[in-house]
Amino acid sequence: MEAADGQILSIQTFPSPNPDVSLFLITYFADGLKVKGMLAKPAAYEPTDGFLYLRGGIKNVGKVRPARIAQFASEGFTVFAPFYRGNQGGEGEEDFGGEDRMDAFAAYRLLKGLPGIQDVHIFGFSRGGVMALLTALEFPDAASMVTWAGVSDMALTYVEREDLRRMMKRVIGGTPVKYPNRYEYRTPLYELECLKVPALIIHGAKDDNVSPEHSYRLEKRLNELGKPVESWYFGDYTHFFPPATNRKVVADLTKWMKSHSGK
16 A cells, blocks of 8 residues: 655654754655655754745755754744655655645645644745745645745746756756746746735845846735735845844744734
8 A cells, every 4th residue: 555645754853953852854755756855843842833945956055954944943843844755865856836836745744744743833044935835736635835035937047047947958858948847837926815824025136046026026926816825024134144034034923924824
């Protein structure tokens, strides 16, 4: 009998950078594949909310960092961060917002099925912004969604990032001009009328990795549709915020998430 999406197949402890947070390497089932991810939870108590952390990058660029998910777990969440298919021993091949979205969907189901978890919040950073939007569209019962420096338009990424074009043509199968449908499939902006989840957008105005135009387009479309959205723009920052500011934004966004729990 085949495992169900989100079913945990194996779990092993992982050294934690924070004594108050326990870390685990997880193998779980997603779309017929064994995919890897990392689970973080406060060691002292069982939190009531889950936090789906959707990383950016591709393959070894933008890998899940234990310290980062431990940082979110220390705010009182059980955090799960899928590595996406084909990474760190997982089966399959990552395809940049294509079928690897199923890894995020299965990860949501994994979190939702953990003992004691009530609400699940969705968080995406950089390319993970697309994954977060796609997951929020798939699961209208999610409590909230945050996109930080997030991609919202895959064709815009192709235009802006000359250094990524070779990879995108290889992974997606061509250019946005030749295969617009493949880029539209990876662009949640076209489906936002179906979004039911309250959204928070965070972006640095000097971001050259993912331009703030991605967030401006997302915010504009959500406002046009009358969807609940809040935006925090930071005029002095790029793709990565200074450590002190980063900690403050993490505290603020998790507080925002908690304000949407139990609704």
